[in-house]
Amino acid sequence: MRWITGLILLLLIIAPAGALASAEDDARNLLAAGILSEMKGEGPGIDLLRDAASLYPDYPRSITDSGGRVVILYRPPERIVVMNSNAADAASVIGLSDRIVGVGDTITKAPLQFPDLAGLPNIGKYNEPDIEAILAVRPDLLISYVLWPDTEKLERHLPKRIPVIRMDLYKADTFRSELSELAHITGGSEEAAAYLSWYDDILSLVNERVGSIPDEERVRVFVDYGSGKSSGRRTMSEGTGMHDILVAAGGVNVASGHVSGYADVENEWVISQRPDVVLIWSGKGGYITGEEALFREARDDLMGMPGFSRIPAVRDDRVYVVSSAFGFGTVSPVAVLKVASWLYPDRFADIDTDAVHAEYLTRFTHAGEEIRTSGTFYYPAR
Structure with missing residues (x-):
C-alpha cells in the first residue's frame, strides 16, 4: 500500500x-x-x-491493435514472442531482434531468412500455440495474427501480465499503420524511423510516375495462381495481396468485377481478356536457393497453354513470376516498384529495381550473402 x-x-x-x-x-x-x-x-x-x-x-504507452483491443505496456518489452514470419519480419526491421526469445515454427524452418531467430525456442504453430513452451520463455509481449490463433487457444491460457498484440503485418491497407504502432508501443527506434522513411520514399516514387495515368491507358494484368481447382486457371482478384500490389503499381486487374478473392476462371475467359501482362504468383523461391528452374517451368507451362499464344502478354513476352516471399510485409514497396517497372518500363528505365531489392536485403534483413546472390524472388530476374 x-x-x-x-x-x-x-x-x-x-x-x-x-x-x-x-x-x-x-x-x-x-x-x-x-x-x-x-x-x-x-x-x-x-x-x-x-x-x-x-x-x-x-x-505507459498504449495502442489499439488490429483486433480492436487496447493494449497497454508499462515498460518497453524485453522478452518478445513472435508467432509467425510476418511478425518476425516486422519486429526485426524495427530493431527488436535481440529482444525476441521465442518464435513460431515457420521461423524455425527459415534459417536463411531468419538466421538470428531460427534457433530460438519453438512455441508452436501460428494457429496452434504451445502454451507450455510460451510460458517457459517468460515473455512480456506476444505478437500474433488478428484471427489466428483464436483467443480460446491463446489468451485464455496466458496470465494477464503477458499482453498480446494482434496484427497481421502483411495486408497492404494496414501494414504501415501496424508497423508504426508496433514501433511506438515497443519504444520506437532509429531503425523503425529509417525503414518507414524508405517505405514512404519508394511508394511515393511509384505513385509520382503512375498515379496520373488515365484509367483507359493503364496496363491490363491477369494474375495467375496455377491450375484451377475445378477447371481453367486460378486467379487473384480483390481481397488478395497480389491485387493490391498491381493496383498500387498502376495496373488494372482484369479479374476485378468478374470474380473476387481466389477464384477459378476458364481458359477461354483469360484469352478473351487479352491482358497486356501476366503475373504468376508462386509459393516457391524467396529465401531458398536454387529454385529459379521452378519459376522458369511455371512460366513456360503457362505460355504453352493451348490458345494462350493469342494473349498479348504471351505474344510480347511479358509474363513474369513473383515469389510469395516477395510481395508481403516489409519488402512490399520493392514488389510494387518491380511490378510497376514491368508494367511501364519506359517510366522506370532510370531505376535499377534489382539494386533497390539488394538494398532492402542488406539494410533491413539479416539474410546472408547466399540469399542476396542465389535467392529467386522474381523471374525473369532482369
Whole structure:
C-alpha cells in the first residue's frame, strides 16, 4: 500500500499546470488508470506500475491493435514472442531482434531468412500455440495474427501480465499503420524511423510516375495462381495481396468485377481478356536457393497453354513470376516498384529495381550473402 500512496503522490506532483503534450498526457492518464485499477485489485501489478512511474513520461504507452483491443505496456518489452514470419519480419526491421526469445515454427524452418531467430525456442504453430513452451520463455509481449490463433487457444491460457498484440503485418491497407504502432508501443527506434522513411520514399516514387495515368491507358494484368481447382486457371482478384500490389503499381486487374478473392476462371475467359501482362504468383523461391528452374517451368507451362499464344502478354513476352516471399510485409514497396517497372518500363528505365531489392536485403534483413546472390524472388530476374 505504501507504493500505491507514493504513486498517487507522484501523479499529484506531475499534474499539469496547463495543457500537456499529447504523449505525456496519455502516459499520465494511463498511469492514473493503472493505479486506480490496482487499488481495486484489478491492476497490472505493483512491479509494472513502479517501472512505469520510473519511466514516466515515456511510459505507459498504449495502442489499439488490429483486433480492436487496447493494449497497454508499462515498460518497453524485453522478452518478445513472435508467432509467425510476418511478425518476425516486422519486429526485426524495427530493431527488436535481440529482444525476441521465442518464435513460431515457420521461423524455425527459415534459417536463411531468419538466421538470428531460427534457433530460438519453438512455441508452436501460428494457429496452434504451445502454451507450455510460451510460458517457459517468460515473455512480456506476444505478437500474433488478428484471427489466428483464436483467443480460446491463446489468451485464455496466458496470465494477464503477458499482453498480446494482434496484427497481421502483411495486408497492404494496414501494414504501415501496424508497423508504426508496433514501433511506438515497443519504444520506437532509429531503425523503425529509417525503414518507414524508405517505405514512404519508394511508394511515393511509384505513385509520382503512375498515379496520373488515365484509367483507359493503364496496363491490363491477369494474375495467375496455377491450375484451377475445378477447371481453367486460378486467379487473384480483390481481397488478395497480389491485387493490391498491381493496383498500387498502376495496373488494372482484369479479374476485378468478374470474380473476387481466389477464384477459378476458364481458359477461354483469360484469352478473351487479352491482358497486356501476366503475373504468376508462386509459393516457391524467396529465401531458398536454387529454385529459379521452378519459376522458369511455371512460366513456360503457362505460355504453352493451348490458345494462350493469342494473349498479348504471351505474344510480347511479358509474363513474369513473383515469389510469395516477395510481395508481403516489409519488402512490399520493392514488389510494387518491380511490378510497376514491368508494367511501364519506359517510366522506370532510370531505376535499377534489382539494386533497390539488394538494398532492402542488406539494410533491413539479416539474410546472408547466399540469399542476396542465389535467392529467386522474381523471374525473369532482369
